[in-house]
Amino acid sequence: MGEFTSGFFMPDQATNGRVLVVDDEADIRKVVRMTLQKAGYDVLEAENGEKAIETINAGENRLLLDVVICDIRMPKINGVEAIAYFRSNYPRVPVIVLTGFPDTDMATSMLRQGVVDYLVKPVEGEKLREAVARAMEQRELAHL
């Protein structure tokens, strides 16, 4: 139950929203999934920017993906490039950065590009859920 590792989705299941977690470390994707599933979110995973772009472009994700949580330091397409892609192709989807490196310049530049939150690992589960909830509200506002 609730195990979505690809774009697979059960439409009849009650959900608070669909979140894509982009991180090259499987461990991080695992705990973020665990943390968010507790708050009733469906979680999709991608291990780099390239996979993340594939995932958001796959079928119903184009319409149903609500929030992206994205790391910066990743192989293939890195976080900065992936986020630029999301912002220009899916401006309705809020992006949260979750990174291991507290870098003020990077944070400023990301927030300027419309990223809604810049979180530095390790982040407490509650803080992460709050950030996702805030992002969900912003997405709904964007729909109005």
Next chain:
Amino acid sequence: MKHLTDSAVVSTIAPVRVAILGAGRGGTALLDLLHQIPSIEIVGITDRDLQAPGIQRARDLRIPVTDQAEELVRTHGLNLIMDVTGDPAMERFIQSHKRPAADVLSGSAARVLWELVRHEAKLQAELFHAEKLASIGSFAAGIAHDINNPLQLIMGLAENLAEETDLKTVHEQARDIVEAVRRTSAISRDLTQYARKTSARDDAMVALNGRLDEALKIARYATSFHDITVRRDYQPDVAARGNQDELVHVFVNLITNAVHAMERGGGTLTLATRMSRDGVTVSISDTGCGISPDISGQIFEPFFTTKDPGKGTGLGLYNVKTIVTKMHGKIDVESLVDRGTTFTITFPPATETPS
């Protein structure tokens, strides 16, 4: 025109032929310095004690060793006798046996020379350490990444354990936490070991494959290895005489440069070791941007850098070359723009097995 003639004369002039008496610390330091200078020929070294450190070093360097001080002092065509025994009887011995044409450096003159050599070695070591510390500054991003990721895992698992009721999951996640803590503590261990001042202990036979692997681990903090394939092409049991801390730093420098050269688009990093009768080679190759021919002559010069101001010290390859030369090795570079670069270090053949 005159200048050209002069330099032609200089290059054909016979080397200064030197004999060293005394193979203790002073003799060893002189040996290490003088044998690097092409215009000096060391005709031999002697000591009452044939187990003295300088005697072993001379053997490694293929410099003649003798226990016949008189014979050495009387060598034909000898220009200079360097007496670092500090023994007044030796001075008298030399004066009564040497040929008239040979100059003698002994007593406090020899002592001052030795102090200069030691001072130079100390400055070199400080420069080396300063550059190493400066390079560790660039590790910040890598360290933060490698510490904060396991911390995130620990945080998530611990939060879950506070509510988890399934005993099997509890056990599994507790084990994952222990594993993550181990990974994190390994980082501080690796780095503190690397950052410490180079140990002053004597040179020993160093197993090169292990040191390359250690350097690879450290270099991962210095730079991102994303989209880099690492190929390790090691011949077993390859060793060279040197200081292992310095060697690790040499390898970290070359590996980091290689990965930086492949920043755009990734590539393959190849580490290879070979041993033959002619010597031991370590080569570090990348498939990156290459070094343009108009700067390839300068890369080993101090303060030469292609990086932006504030990014590189310009001392990395300079220190690499200094250490390799000190180990009686040489370093060569082959590079093609947009194809890649190979640095090859060649050490003299090993005479012992690694300790």
